[in-house]
Amino acid sequence: MAPDQKNVNKADINSAPADWADLPLDIMGLFFFAYRDFTGDADALLERQGFGRAHHRVLYFVNLRPGMPVADLLDILKITKQSLARVLRQLIDNGYVEQRTGDADRRQRLLHATEKGRQFFARLSESQASRIDASIDALSPEAARMVRLFLVGMVDPSDRNVLDRLNLTGKI
Numbered sequence: 001m002a003p004d005q006k007n008v009n010k011a012d013i014n015s016a017p018a019d020w021a022d023l024p025l026d027i028m029g030l031f032f033f034a035y036r037d038f039t040g041d042a043d044a045l046l047e048r049q050g051f052g053r054a055h056h057r058v059l060y061f062v063n064l065r066p067g068m069p070v071a072d073l074l075d076i077l078k079i080t081k082q083s084l085a086r087v088l089r090q091l092i093d094n095g096y097v098e099q100r101t102g103d104a105d106r107r108q109r110l111l112h113a114t115e116k117g118r119q120f121f122a123r124l125s126e127s128q129a130s131r132i133d134a135s136i137d138a139l140s141p142e143a144a145r146m147v148r149l150f151l152v153g154m155v156d157p158s159d160r161n162v163l164d165r166l167n168l169t170g171k172i
Contacts, residue, residue, distance in 0.1 A: 041127035049094070049120075054079075054087045056124060062097055062111045063121045064166060069102070070109040076162060096120055148172045 039053065046056055061073055074084055088111075091097040096117035102108030113121060136144045148171055155163060163169050 038128055038131055042124045045120075045124055051090065054083070055091060058084070058087055058091060058111075059096065059113065059117060059121045059124065061166075063113045063118060066112050067100075067110045070099075070111060073111065076166075091117070145172060 042056055043053065046052055049055075057077060058073065061068060061076060065072075070084070070088075074081060077084065088097065088099075092099060095114055098112050098114055100110045100112060102110055136147070139147065148169070152160065152163060152169060152172065
């Protein structure tokens with residue numbers, strides 16, 4: 001077998017049990033491959049810094065909403081304070097994020113990307129944005145809108161107001 005070939009047993013893929021007939025296996029598989037490729041380039045950049053996907057998620061939201069309170073980030077990511085504290089500490093110690101106290105409430109911790117954090121996030125986003133742009137550009141405006149509606153539909157209804165607050169639904 002050539003070094004660039006994958007050893008895939010097609011019989012395994014195409015012989016799903018009959019009781020799986022109602023599962024959207026095609027969409028599930030497409031999600032897997034799309035997510036794998038969507039995250040691949042960014043994962044490699046993150047790994048070189050000793051970071052992982054959790055660091056990327058924090059950088060995404062801190063860049064999306066400068067001044068976001070830690071409490072809001074915890075709510076969005078649905079992770080424990082302990083998990084966030086470890087990731088956030090690494091980002092702060094390495095100069096990607098800074099934490100400021102709130103003006104009105106000194107107990108509030110507000111997160112801001114540093115210039116280094118904004119530049120790193122831009123590099124992480126380049127390949128992801130180009131993948132999305134290429135896919136969306138190949139669609140009609142109505143089909144692109146349907147993609148966005150589909151993705152919103154995948155989000156738990158209790159979190160859909162968060163999408164609006166983050167201005168992620170403006171093109172629907």
